[in-house]
Amino acid sequence: MSLAASKLRTKKLRRWWKVLLLAFSIIIVLCFAAAVLFISPLTKYLVEKYDLKYTGEPARVKYLQFQKDNAGALMQKKDSVLILP
Numbered sequence: 001m002s003l004a005a006s007k008l009r010t011k012k013l014r015r016w017w018k019v020l021l022l023a024f025s026i027i028i029v030l031c032f033a034a035a036v037l038f039i040s041p042l043t044k045y046l047v048e049k050y051d052l053k054y055t056g057e058p059a060r061v062k063y064l065q066f067q068k069d070n071a072g073a074l075m076q077k078k079d080s081v082l083i084l085p
Contacts, residue, residue, distance in 0.1 A: 044061045051059040 047059065047061050051057070
């Protein structure tokens with residue numbers, strides 16, 4: 001194998017690593033974005049589904065909002081309102 005062929009092979013190999021790293025990075029970012037977008041609806045669904053099992057009475061969630069440092073929810077029961085900070 002000549003020196004030029006060796007350099008060309010090394011260059012192609014380096015290019016493939018860059019493409020794989022970029023693809024992997026994009027997949028990780030998209031998975032994180034999907035998790036951020038769907039955590040509130042999923043949590044709302046699970047709270048409303050398992051409310052009788054864990055609290056003993058039905059609960060409805062008006063809105064659920066997650067932030068970086070804290071989370072908040074407004075839940076309504078039959079005769080009370082619970083606001084979680």
